[in-house]
Amino acid sequence: MTTLTTVTVVGASLAGLHAARGLRSLGYDGRLVVVGEERHRPYDRPPLSKEFLTGDCDPGEGPGRLALTDPEEEAELDAEWLLGVPAEALDTAAGEIRLAGGRALRTDGVVIATGATPRTLPLPRLDGVHTLRTLDDATRLRAALRADAARVVVIGAGFIGAEVASSCAALGLDVTVVEAAPLPLVPQLGEEMARVCAGLHARGGATLLCGTGVEGWRGSGRVTGVELTDGRVLPADVVVVGVGVRPVTGWLEGSGLALDDGVRCDAGCVTALPNVVAVGDVARLAQPGTARTVRAEHWTSGMLQGAVAARNLLAGSTVEPFEALPYFWSDQYGARIQYAGRRAPGDTVRILEGDPADGGGFLAVYERGGISTAALGVDRPRPFMRLRRELARAPQPAGR
Amino acid sequence: MIPVCRIENLPEGESMRVEAGDATATIAVFHTDGAFYAIDDTCSHQDASLSEGWLEGCYVECPLHAALFDLRSGEPTCLPARKPVRTHAVTVVDGMLYVHPAVRTVPGEPVHAAPEEAVA
Numbered sequence: 001m002t003t004l005t006t007v008t009v010v011g012a013s014l015a016g017l018h019a020a021r022g023l024r025s026l027g028y029d030g031r032l033v034v035v036g037e038e039r040h041r042p043y044d045r046p047p048l049s050k051e052f053l054t055g056d057c058d059p060g061e062g063p064g065r066l067a068l069t070d071p072e073e074e075a076e077l078d079a080e081w082l083l084g085v086p087a088e089a090l091d092t093a094a095g096e097i098r099l100a101g102g103r104a105l106r107t108d109g110v111v112i113a114t115g116a117t118p119r120t121l122p123l124p125r126l127d128g129v130h131t132l133r134t135l136d137d138a139t140r141l142r143a144a145l146r147a148d149a150a151r152v153v154v155i156g157a158g159f160i161g162a163e164v165a166s167s168c169a170a171l172g173l174d175v176t177v178v179e180a181a182p183l184p185l186v187p188q189l190g191e192e193m194a195r196v197c198a199g200l201h202a203r204g205g206a207t208l209l210c211g212t213g214v215e216g217w218r219g220s221g222r223v224t225g226v227e228l229t230d231g232r233v234l235p236a237d238v239v240v241v242g243v244g245v246r247p248v249t250g251w252l253e254g255s256g257l258a259l260d261d262g263v264r265c266d267a268g269c270v271t272a273l274p275n276v277v278a279v280g281d282v283a284r285l286a287q288p289g290t291a292r293t294v295r296a297e298h299w300t301s302g303m304l305q306g307a308v309a310a311r312n313l314l315a316g317s318t319v320e321p322f323e324a325l326p327y328f329w330s331d332q333y334g335a336r337i338q339y340a341g342r343r344a345p346g347d348t349v350r351i352l353e354g355d356p357a358d359g360g361g362f363l364a365v366y367e368r369g370g371i372s373t374a375a376l377g378v379d380r381p382r383p384f385m386r387l388r389r390e391l392a393r394a395p396q397p398a399g400r
Numbered sequence: 401m402i403p404v405c406r407i408e409n410l411p412e413g414e415s416m417r418v419e420a421g422d423a424t425a426t427i428a429v430f431h432t433d434g435a436f437y438a439i440d441d442t443c444s445h446q447d448a449s450l451s452e453g454w455l456e457g458c459y460v461e462c463p464l465h466a467a468l469f470d471l472r473s474g475e476p477t478c479l480p481a482r483k484p485v486r487t488h489a490v491t492v493v494d495g496m497l498y499v500h501p502a503v504r505t506v507p508g509e510p511v512h513a514a515p516e517e518a519v520a
Contacts, residue, residue: 051447329464
């Protein structure tokens with residue numbers, strides 16, 4: 001293997017930061033550059049849809065309490081930070097990353113950590129229509145919700161949509177959630193458990209409308225309502241579009257890297273080039289033993305992949321696959337949902353604790369052929385964690 | 401000091417949450433490795449209750465993100481947590497467990513240590 005002298009991490013959020021940390025903790029002492037499209041130092045995104053929106057304290061200008069690093073650690077990382085600068089191209093033959101503004105960085109190692117960006121609806125842009133991904137998005141939305149907004153419409157009842165709706169309800173606003181599918185979260189949780197979690201909206205005082213799309217916005221210049229495909233019109237002061245994200249790979253067009261709803265890599269986050277790795281929301285990993293690939297948009301995957309990718313990048317090939325059991329959590333309407341494992345359509349659900357019908361929380365396990373495949377807990381943190389640990393140790397059905 | 405419970409009501413491997421009552425913080429009390437420990441209940445990383453965490457020896461794992469905290473020092477041993485949680489003195493008097501909340505330090509104010517109690 002060749003010794004790397006410059007490694008550039010493109011993307012300055014959770015996964016990129018953890019890759020940078022991983023490189024240093026494994027003894028890499030060469031030049032380390034971190035490029036970030038946002039002007040902020042790395043910060044934690046999960047609170048943006050929750051306490052950041054509902055909190056009383058003025059969030060101020062920068063990441064503040066959400067910062068993932070402190071000055072001491074930044075000094076230890078000894079990295080060059082190029083923030084507020086999107087990357088525009090990767091020339092693998094020349095070993096160069098081109099940045100907005102024309103600057104080119106020579107580099108012999110690359111960590112792709114450019115994350116994902118919210119999908120939008122094919123509709124005109126209007127004031128009052130928001131998406132939520134970044135701190136700046138959240139700051140704008142927070143201000144809008146506090147500026148005499150009374151009626152909020154959230155498009156999309158996935159986890160982000162549900163969390164935003166929950167935060168709006170907590171602020172005392174009138175909230176309607178519009179979901180195109182007959183039931184939200186079915187791909188993630190299966191129908192039975194999706195129905196239970198969808199019930200949280202009503203419990204939290206929000207209205208959930210399923211099975212209808214968005215036809216268009218009402219209002220000129222500023223949104224005043226949402227027109228649905230079923231003909232209904234919902235008055236709205238603020239609209240939040242939460243219809244998923246797409247990985248940020250446009251800057252890699254022409255790089256020669258395989259792009260397929262993300263950057264294709266092997267099971268250890270390594271692309272076809274041993275000196276280019278990808279981590280976090282943008283990385284599409286091979287699943288060993290199957291023809292399938294997986295792109296996870298989970299906080300924990302982003303954090304853990306950074307360390308694995310750093311190790312494989314320094315080794316010059318994949319010496320460690322990324323095998324962590326998928327895990328995510330969502331806080332909404334006062335309930336904490338936790339999921340771990342790899343359920344597949346057709347897995348059956350068994351309730352181990354509590355009763356999903358009574359709203360007091362429960363613990364469920366997904367099973368196939370007598371083997372546990374995943375766990376779902378609502379307000380059952382301790383037993384959930386026990387089950388999560390058992391799942392992580394247990395063999396999974398073939399091909400998971 | 402705050403009475404927690406009779407020691408027989410907090411068996412080995414169990415934890416309990418107590419309110420400090422003066423808006424200091426909620427405190428998590430653990431019985432593990434043959435001793436009692438008390439730390440701030442809220443994970444320094446994100447809103448999670450450490451009393452609901454997984455106990456392994458002198459460490460508790462945060463139920464939300466698997467950050468580990470050393471119950472003896474309050475220091476996190478791994479990411480994602482980077483800041484320590486506070487530890488609080490625990491005493492047993494006549495079979496009753498008490499927590500002595502550490503005084504929250506306010507800049508510019510003198511810090512008073514919790515009064516020491518004889519351990520029975």
